Amino acid sequence: MKQKEGKNYESLVNTVSQIMGRDGTSRDQKLQQTCELLAENVEAFDWVGFYLVDPDSERELVLGPYVGEETDHTRIPFGKGICGQAAETNETFMVQDVSKEDNYLACSVQVEAEIVVPVKKDGEFVAELDIDSHKKDSMTEEHRKMLEKICKIVSPLF
Ligand code: SME
Numbered sequence: 001m002k003q004k005e006g007k008n009y010e011s012l013v014n015t016v017s018q019i020m021g022r023d024g025t026s027r028d029q030k031l032q033q034t035c036e037l038l039a040e041n042v043e044a045f046d047w048v049g050f051y052l053v054d055p056d057s058e059r060e061l062v063l064g065p066y067v068g069e070e071t072d073h074t075r076i077p078f079g080k081g082i083c084g085q086a087a088e089t090n091e092t093f094m095v096q097d098v099s100k101e102d103n104y105l106a107c108s109v110q111v112e113a114e115i116v117v118p119v120k121k122d123g124e125f126v127a128e129l130d131i132d133s134h135k136k137d138s139m140t141e142e143h144r145k146m147l148e149k150i151c152k153i154v155s156p157l158f
Contacts, residue, residue, distance in 0.1 A: 008041060009142060009145075009146040012037060012038065012041055012042075012146060012150075013146060013149045013150060013153070015037055016034050016037065016150050016153050016154065017153055019033045019034055019037070020153060020154065020156070020157070027157045027158075028064065028065050029065075030154070030157060031050050031064055031065040031154065031157070032065035032067075034150065034154060035048040035049060035050070035065055035066055035067040036048075036067055038067075038131070038150075039067040039068065042143070044113070044133045044135055044138035044139065044143070045131050045132075045133060046068060046110070046111070046132055046133055046134045047066070047067070047068030047069060047071075047107060047108075047111070047130075047131065047132035048066065048067050048068060048129070048130075048131050048132075049063065049064065049065065049066025049067065049068065049071075049129075049130050049131075050063075050064040050065055050066065050119075050127055050128070050129055050130070051063055051064060051076065051083055051087075051127060051128050051130055052064045052126070052127045052158075053087070053125065053126055053127060054075070059077060059078045060075055060076065060077050060078065061075065061076040061077075061078070061083055061084065061087055061128070062074065062075055063075070064127070068132070069107070069108050071107045071108075072107075073105050073107060076105065080103070080105065081103060081104055081105035082095055082098075082101065082103075082104055082105070082114050082116050082130075083105070083116055083128060083130055084103075084105075085103060085116075086116035086117075086118055086128055087118070087125060087128060090118050090120065090124075090125040091118065092115065092116065092117045092118065092144055092147075092148060093114075093115070093116045094114075094115045094139050094144060095113060095114045095115070095139070096113050096136060096137045096138075096139060097112065097113065097136050097137070098111055098112060098113065098114055099112070107132055108132075110134045111132040111133070111134060112133060112134060112135055112136040112138075113132070113133040113135060113136055113137065113138045113139050114130070114131065114132050114133070114139070115130075115131050115139045115143060115144065115147065116128050116129070116130045116131075117129045117144070117147040117148055117150075117151045118151065119151045119154060119155050119158060120151075120152075120155060121155050121156075121158050126155070126158040127154075127158055128151075129147055129150065129151055129154075131143075131147070
């Protein structure tokens, strides 16, 4: 059973700051630890991962560190799916019922809700944090606020 959240969102944000300060830890290890922290502590989060802008093609996302089931979507063109749309708009995309979305890429049939939060460097889109939930209507404004703070904290890694 995951820890009860709410009052813990602030402590999760603080823990991500601590992860960023860890010496001798690579960028990918820090992103991986951030994914693990979120997946372990937030009830609604069943798949947590980062997609990074492919430095070679620039209009494509490449799967980075993640926690959860393996996904076929290791590369996603900008504009495709929830992830690709968030990459294009450079804005958070919160979906409470993925079955209502036309432009959606299924990672697993169990997924019912999803949130994608951009990571910006000097305002420019560089990566995104993608989170899936097996429960409809499970993404909240508190989740959004916490994840947007976390994406600001990890931004210097890019
Ligand atoms: N559902 C995402 C694809 C990525 S997987 O969820 C890991 C989308 O529609 O872009």
